[in-house]
Amino acid sequence: MARLHDKVAIVTGAASGIGERTARLFAEEGARVVAADINEPHAGVLAVRADVADPASVEELVATTKERFGRIDVLAHFAGITNDGRAEKMTLVQWDAVLRVNLTGTFLIAQAVVREMSAQGGGSIVLASSRSYLGNFGQANYAASKGGVVSLTRTLALEFGRYKVRVNALAPGFIETPMTAVLSEKLRAKAIEGTPLRRAGKPEDVAQAALFLASDESAFITGIVLAVDGGRTTGTAPA
Ligand SMILES: NC(=O)c1ccc[n+]([C@@H]2O[C@H](COP(=O)([O-])OP(=O)(O)OC[C@H]3O[C@@H](n4cnc5c(N)ncnc54)[C@H](O)[C@@H]3O)[C@@H](O)[C@H]2O)c1
Numbered sequence: 001m002a003r004l005h006d007k008v009a010i011v012t013g014a015a016s017g018i019g020e021r022t023a024r025l026f027a028e029e030g031a032r033v034v035a036a037d038i039n040e041p042h043a044g045v046l047a048v049r050a051d052v053a054d055p056a057s058v059e060e061l062v063a064t065t066k067e068r069f070g071r072i073d074v075l076a077h078f079a080g081i082t083n084d085g086r087a088e089k090m091t092l093v094q095w096d097a098v099l100r101v102n103l104t105g106t107f108l109i110a111q112a113v114v115r116e117m118s119a120q121g122g123g124s125i126v127l128a129s130s131r132s133y134l135g136n137f138g139q140a141n142y143a144a145s146k147g148g149v150v151s152l153t154r155t156l157a158l159e160f161g162r163y164k165v166r167v168n169a170l171a172p173g174f175i176e177t178p179m180t181a182v183l184s185e186k187l188r189a190k191a192i193e194g195t196p197l198r199r200a201g202k203p204e205d206v207a208q209a210a211l212f213l214a215s216d217e218s219a220f221i222t223g224i225v226l227a228v229d230g231g232r233t234t235g236t237a238p239a
Pocket residue numbers: 012013014015016017018019036037038039050051052053077078079080081101105128129130131171172173174175176177178179180
């Protein structure tokens with residue numbers, strides 16, 4: 001049996017990278033996928049243009065999903081941005097933009113879907129943190145946003161457990177997507193060198209972990225942050 005048989009899943013960030021691969025994998029595993037992105041998504045049975053940082057747009061995405069499929073079983077939330085720079089030179093515009101999409105956007109969409117999930121008796125929410133939450137040079141805004149996602153995940157897991165809604169996060173390491181394609185070859189090589197499995201991650205690696213957390217195979221798991229980083233975190237900090 002397909003691992004997401006009959007489930008309705010919203011996948012955000014679905015026009016690119018990890019989100020796009022996740023939308024395709026979920027569809028292959030039997031889900032009815034609503035692919036959402038600020039850009040035009042091409043995966044999923046229903047493609048919706050949505051800005052996760054805009055409450056009205058998020059409400060519309062949830063309403064459209066309900067109208068079409070009647071329920072929401074899974075949220076896999078991968079919409080996110082970077083805007084790197086060293087902290088002493090970082091502008092407030094850079095800071096606000098990243099916090100707004102990565103942290104406020106995560107809160108807004110989790111809040112909107114839990115209302116549906118609690119009414120229907122359960123669901124699974126998978127959020128995107130990052131290994132950067134441990135601290136990453138040149139990413140004060142991004143690291144703080146992804147640390148916020150960890151705290152949010154743990155808090156929502158505590159609050160939503162009573163509704164049988166599970167909330168977990170993924171903390172990917174260096175994954176080859178359009179987001180990391182802009183980084184220098186030197187940085188890429190350094191990341192691989194620090195990775196025990198000696199390679200960069202692929203969107204597929206993260207999508208498979210998202211599938212596990214979305215599916216009933218993880219039915220008794222909530223509030224965790226699952227590293228998908230080829231072992232890079234091991235030995236440097238608590239996983
Ligand atoms: N690539 C990595 O190495 C890596 C590592 C750790 C965490 N992550 C996280 O995984 C997620 C996916 O990253 P990716 O590498 O696939 O990036 P990506 O840039 O390839 O895809 C991100 C998608 O999010 C969409 N998006 C941006 N702002 C949005 C908004 N306001 N509303 C809706 N959609 C929006 C973009 O249009 C894009 O399609 C992000 O949250 C990222 O922070 C990535």
